[in-house]
Each structure stands twice: as C-alpha cells, then as structure tokens.
Amino acid sequence: QKEVEQDPGPLSVPEGAIVSLNCTYSNSAFQYFMWYRQYSRKGPELLMYTYSSGNKEDGRFTAQVDKSSKYISLFIRDSQPSDSATYLCARRLLQGGSEKLVFGKGTKLTVNP
Amino acid sequence: EAQVTQNPRYLITVTGKKLTVTCSQNMNHEYMSWYRQDPGLGLRQIYYSMNVEVTDKGDVPEGYKVSRKEKRNFPLILESPSPNQTSLYFCASSFDPGEKLFFGSGTQLSVL
Numbered sequence: 001q002k003e004v005e006q007d008p009g010p011l012s013v014p015e016g017a018i019v020s021l022n023c024t025y026s027n028s029a030f031q032y033f034m035w036y037r038q039y040s041r042k043g044p045e046l047l048m049y050t051y052s053s054g055n056k057e058d059g060r061f062t063a064q065v066d067k068s069s070k071y072i073s074l075f076i077r078d079s080q081p082s083d084s085a086t087y088l089c090a091r092r093l094l095q096g097g098s099e100k101l102v103f104g105k106g107t108k109l110t111v112n113p
Numbered sequence: 114e115a116q117v118t119q120n121p122r123y124l125i126t127v128t129g130k131k132l133t134v135t136c137s138q139n140m141n142h143e144y145m146s147w148y149r150q151d152p153g154l155g156l157r158q159i160y161y162s163m164n165v166e167v168t169d170k171g172d173v174p175e176g177y178k179v180s181r182k183e184k185r186n187f188p189l190i191l192e193s194p195s196p197n198q199t200s201l202y203f204c205a206s207s208f209d210p211g212e213k214l215f216f217g218s219g220t221q222l223s224v225l
Contacts, residue, residue, distance in 0.1 A: 008153075032211065043117075043203050043216030044156075088156065092211040099211035105155030 003027055004091050006104030015113050019076040023089035023104050026070065032092040034101065035063055035074045039085045047087070048074070079111045115140045119204050119217035126194055127225050134189045134220050136204030144210045145187040146171070147179065149200040150219075156203070161210070162187055194224040 006023045013019055021035075032051055036044035048063045050056045050072075056063045062075040072091075076083055089104040117138045126132055138145065146161040148171075158171030162181040176198055178190040187206075191198060201221050205214040 006155075034213070041219070043205075043218050044214075045216070046213045049213070099209070100158065100161070101211060101214060103156040105153065 003093055003102045004089055004104040006089055007107050008105060009107040010110065011107060012110045012112060013079055015079060015081060015111055017079050017111070019074075019079050019083070019109060019111075021074040021076075021087050021089075021107050021109070023072045024070055025072065025091055027093070033063070033065060033072050034090040034092075035061075036088040036090060036103075037085045038088060038106065044088055076109075079109075081111050081113050084110045115215070117204055117206055117215050117217040119202075119220050121220060122218065123221050125223045125225065128195055129193050132191050132194060132222075134191075134202060134204075134222070136187045136189065136217060137185050138187075138204075138206040138215070139185065140206065140208075140215065141184065142206035142208055142215070143184070144208065145181065145204065145206045146210075146214070147177070147187070147189050148203045148205065149173065149198075150203060151200050159189070159202075163210070194222075196224050198222065199224050 034049040035047045037047045038044040050063045053065050053067045060077045064073040086106040086108045088106045090101045093102050120135045143164045147159040148156045150156050157173045159177050160179040162168045168179050203219050204217040207214045
C-alpha cells in the first residue's frame, strides 16, 4: 500500500466555491504533513504544513489532519481562478535510516470564473 | 533571490545520446533530490544526496546517474536515454530531507 493516496480529480468548481482536497495515509509513525501547489509548467511550492491533528489556517486555506481515520484535507474558501493548479499532499517518512517526503499523485483543480 | 535553477527547460534528444541536466541551488542546502513526474504516477524520487559526495538511490534510479562534487550542484546524467525516460524532471533542495523542499522549474525531456 502506497504511503499516501490522493483523490486524482480532476476537480472543477465555480469561483467562490469551498473546495475540499483529500489524502489518506497508511502509516501512523510520523505526523508531519504538507500541501504543495503546482501551477502548470512550474515546480511545486509549499502551501501549508501541519504537525498534528486538528486544523491549521492560513488566509483562505485550512489544512486538517484526522489521525483516527488517517485522513488529511485541504480546504479552500472563496476559491479564485488563481487557485487553479494541481495540489499535492506529502508526508514525512523514515526510510532506510533517513527521512524523506513522499508525495500523493496530485489533484488538478480548476476554478471557473 | 533564493532559488533552485535547472537547465535546460526543454530537451529533445534521441535514444542512446548521453545527456546531463544541471541543477544548482543558492541556499546552502545540504539535501538535494531529483524527481520525475508522469501523468497518473505523480512525483517519484530518482536519486538524492544528503551532502557532498553522499548520494543514494530513490524509488526509480534505473537508467540515471548523479554526482555531488559541490554543495550547490547536483547534475542528473542519462548515459543512454530511452523513450521511457521521457518525462518532466524536477530538482529540489532543502536543509533537511524531511523539511520544506524548494523545487526548480522543471525540465521537460523527450527521448525519441
């Protein structure tokens, strides 16, 4: 089982909608998760990170971790066309004596004006 | 400006012709890594380096080589490219392998 599973989408919503992007993970050893945003023809950029259960807010974005169900979510309020991108979840794993980030496959989001 | 610089951005080559994709970072990061990104498969790690002269295989290392002779540079070498190496490649760096990764803008490689 892959360490991080992500809804593939694509997801298309109207401007102003609330967007929910989700990932599940399979190993409970580490509780450090990240969300990256990748615009077309660009490298991914870190959007948010969270260490533990609960919510973390940053403007219109909220990252949520549910340890009991091994579920991580990114919510976008009042979505804008500029939010159109691929969103990748990632988690920190210990592998071969060193740590690394493992990425989900990404969800492509389109926000229509 | 803190950045990871990859070159070239686009590359078309033929099977068997050796090529090198360069990567340089100006943030004094110890950790550097190469990924390939393919539709439906996401980001997969090719090789990584914990520091100068320290490199190790990632999840999909076959057909690739790397070197880390200087802290800032981490080139990716394809000795004999094949069509299944057609992909979008990203170099990334960070202070620590589990921390925030800074990505380059990508290299779109096509092997004919």
